[in-house]
Structures are given as C-alpha cells and as structure tokens.
Amino acid sequence: MPHLEISDLITVTDPAGGTRLPVGRAAVVRRLVESGDLRGARIVAALPVDPGGVLDPVAVDRLMVGVHTELQRLSEELRIGERLAHVLGPLFTAIRASGHAGPLRLVDVGCGLGYLVRWLAATGALGPDVELVGVDLDAALVDEADRLARDEGLACRFVHGNAFDLPEAATVFVSTGVLHHFRGPALAEFFRAQAASPALAFCHYDIAATRLAPIGAWIFHRARMRHPLGRHDGVVSALRAHDDATLMRAAAVPGIRPLLYEPRGLANPFCTTLRPVLGVRPQLEEPLRLALGRASRRLVGPERLTGTAR
Ligand SMILES: C[S@@+](CC[C@H](N)C(=O)[O-])C[C@H]1O[C@@H](n2cnc3c(N)ncnc32)[C@H](O)[C@@H]1O
Structure with a gap:
C-alpha cells in the first residue's frame, strides 16, 4: 500500500x-x-x-500555514540551518575557489515558510555575496515566508512558482524535506532539471531512511505538533523517505557527480535525522573535499556506498 x-x-x-x-x-x-x-x-x-x-x-491555506509554522519548531530543534551551513559553506568556498564569475545564488526549492533561507539571511552564514531565494508552488506559504522576512528585515526574497522556471540562474539548488514527495521517475526528473540548468551544484536534505526514522518522527511530531494533519504527515514522511541507494541512483544524471553526506554506513542512526544528497559538476568535487577538510571522509560517491537497505 x-x-x-x-x-x-x-x-x-x-x-x-x-x-x-x-x-x-x-x-x-x-x-x-x-x-x-x-x-x-x-x-x-x-x-x-x-x-x-x-x-x-x-x-x-490557513491549515497549511499553521502546520508549517509548527514544522518550523522541528527545524529549529534539529538545527537545520547549522546542518546545511556545515556543507553549504564549504560548497560555496569551493565554487569561489574554482574561479566562478558572476553572482552566487542559492535557490531553496519548495521553501515552505522559508525557515532555511531566513536562517541563512539572519546569520550571514554563507557570506554577503550569496543571494538567498526561496521558491514554492504554494502561494500561501510563500506569502507568509515573505511577510516573516520583511518583519525580520532580512536580506532574502521569496518567489511563488516553479523553482526550475526562474528568470535568473541558480548557482546552487537546495531543499529540506522535499525529496520524499517525488516518487518513481519524478525523483530522477527532479535531479535532471537541475543538471540541465546552469547550476553548479545541488544539496538536498531529507529524512534518513533508518528503521528508527518512523518512531523518531512519531515522538518528535507528537511532542512538537498540535494539528493531527501535521502529526500524520510527519510520520508518513519518515515512512516514505528514500534510502541511500535510491537517492544515489536518481541523482546520477549526466553532467553531475552524485555524492551522499553521512550515508547509513557512516552515520549514527540515533543522531542522523536528515542527511543530504549532493550533486556537483565534476570539476568541483576536489575543491569541495578540500574545503570540507576532515569532514570530506563522510562524503561518498556511489562506488563507496554500502549498507543502504532500511
Ligand atoms: C513539505 S514542503 C517543504 C517545506 C519546507 N522545505 C520546510 O522544510 O518546511 C514541500 C514543498 O515543495 C513545494 N514544491 C515541490 N516542487 C516544487 C518546485 N518545482 N518548485 C517550487 N516548489 C516546489 C511544494 O509546493 C511544497 O510546499
């Protein structure tokens, strides 16, 4: 079922x-x-x-904004901003080191209420030269993200529409909690759209598909969310999380080197709640490993992937 x-x-x-x-x-x-x-x-x-x-x-709309507002508590609790900056900081360092000319633009695909983009804007974690854009197909969520950002006086912007139809090119596409919404061929199509764009890399965080994930999600959503819809979808998200092998296969699209950060074999299942699948233009892999330093040991390509079944 x-x-x-x-x-x-x-x-x-x-x-x-x-x-x-x-x-x-x-x-x-x-x-x-x-x-x-x-x-x-x-x-x-x-x-x-x-x-x-x-x-x-x-x-x-009211319900979705309410549920996503509750979801933001989870993002805070799981330190989503810090987790992304830990990988995105070195990724932008690698892009700068590779001699990239032109603006640096991060596009958050399916930004929801824009927690990540607003966190990055508030902390300046990626540096002032990175433009921060959140995009979502859901107008109510984007309007609320925009309202919150203006309220907080943040240097970032939000766009209603398809993240792959923006007039300006993204340098890096990111997302949080979006991948499991794409099923079957739509997952590879999601990665292909990015490979076909001028973007240099993508970095998509989603729930790690471990045996503990559904029970962990149940506890978290029970403790932090009030609306039954939020609790329901939180647990279903964990059940739908893609395993490492599925993600790696789908992300292996032409022109992209797929990589997983903290795949199952290298991660503590009690600590790893979300982990990213990355795709970089092949010339960026070495500079990225250099910029990550010791942490680059946790970044593996498909040839080193083991122990991926749930
Ligand atoms: C579960 S929400 C993610 C919310 C947010 N990232 C968070 O962590 O709170 C998934 C969102 O992805 C959006 N989405 C899916 N495909 C998209 C696309 N191609 N462009 C823009 N938004 C998209 C949907 O509208 C939906 O709001």
Whole structure:
C-alpha cells in the first residue's frame, strides 16, 4: 500500500504556474481509505467544503500555514540551518575557489515558510555575496515566508512558482524535506532539471531512511505538533523517505557527480535525522573535499556506498 501525505492530496497546484486547482474532499477521503489509512481519511473528512464538496481553499491555506509554522519548531530543534551551513559553506568556498564569475545564488526549492533561507539571511552564514531565494508552488506559504522576512528585515526574497522556471540562474539548488514527495521517475526528473540548468551544484536534505526514522518522527511530531494533519504527515514522511541507494541512483544524471553526506554506513542512526544528497559538476568535487577538510571522509560517491537497505 502506498503511504500518502494529506498535504500532497489537499494542495494540488499546476506545476507550470503554481495556480491552485480545486480538490474534491470525497476523492481524497476515498484514496486514503483505499490505501488503508483510515486515520488520514478521518482528518480530511473533517475539513470544510463548499456546497459542491470542494475543499475550502482559504481553510486549506490557513491549515497549511499553521502546520508549517509548527514544522518550523522541528527545524529549529534539529538545527537545520547549522546542518546545511556545515556543507553549504564549504560548497560555496569551493565554487569561489574554482574561479566562478558572476553572482552566487542559492535557490531553496519548495521553501515552505522559508525557515532555511531566513536562517541563512539572519546569520550571514554563507557570506554577503550569496543571494538567498526561496521558491514554492504554494502561494500561501510563500506569502507568509515573505511577510516573516520583511518583519525580520532580512536580506532574502521569496518567489511563488516553479523553482526550475526562474528568470535568473541558480548557482546552487537546495531543499529540506522535499525529496520524499517525488516518487518513481519524478525523483530522477527532479535531479535532471537541475543538471540541465546552469547550476553548479545541488544539496538536498531529507529524512534518513533508518528503521528508527518512523518512531523518531512519531515522538518528535507528537511532542512538537498540535494539528493531527501535521502529526500524520510527519510520520508518513519518515515512512516514505528514500534510502541511500535510491537517492544515489536518481541523482546520477549526466553532467553531475552524485555524492551522499553521512550515508547509513557512516552515520549514527540515533543522531542522523536528515542527511543530504549532493550533486556537483565534476570539476568541483576536489575543491569541495578540500574545503570540507576532515569532514570530506563522510562524503561518498556511489562506488563507496554500502549498507543502504532500511
Ligand atoms: C513539505 S514542503 C517543504 C517545506 C519546507 N522545505 C520546510 O522544510 O518546511 C514541500 C514543498 O515543495 C513545494 N514544491 C515541490 N516542487 C516544487 C518546485 N518545482 N518548485 C517550487 N516548489 C516546489 C511544494 O509546493 C511544497 O510546499
């Protein structure tokens, strides 16, 4: 049975322009029931609809902003900013050392409320020469991210739309908690879109697929989240996390050297909650290893990957 996240089912957007499409509640409830997820079906059945049975888009937006606001607590707790800066700092150092001319631009794909971009802007962790952009197909999340950034007076910006259709080229694509939303061929397509762009690298953090991940997610979401949808999707996310081998296969697209930081064989399953899959233009691998120093031992290519099954 497939594991389904409610948030994916109730917020359907046109990937070309980000326009929200109407969603019938009964169809979502049916899908959840058919997948054996009666609890998820009950959560959706309680959401408000119009007389035609279409989910109320305003209520859905409010709910999604609420759940992502709770999710931000998890990002703080898991020190997502520090974890990313630990790899992204050396990655930008390597890009500068490789003689890259032109602006340095980080694009956060599926930024949600923009916690990562706002954290990077607030701390200046990557240096003042890196432009910080968050992009999401969900207009309500982007609006809230933008409001928070303006409130905090941060030097970053947020764009509503498809991260791969931006008018300006990204130097590095990043994301947090997005990869597991792409299933089957869509995962390799996600990496191919980046390889086909002028970007020099990508670095995508997602839940490490360990046996402990679902129970860890249950404890965290139980402790930190109030809304049943957030708790539900948090656990399902951990169940859907891609294992190392799947990520490495999908990221092995032409023009990219795929790498995993802290793959299963090298990580403590009690500590590793999220870990990134990276892709770099081949000439960047050496400068990246140099910039990482001792930590480069934790960066492995597909030829060194072992012990990847859950
Ligand atoms: C689970 S949310 C991630 C939230 C955020 N990164 C966080 O950590 O709180 C996944 C988001 O990815 C967005 N998304 C998926 N594909 C995208 C694309 N190609 N461009 C922009 N946003 C995308 C969806 O709209 C959704 O809001």
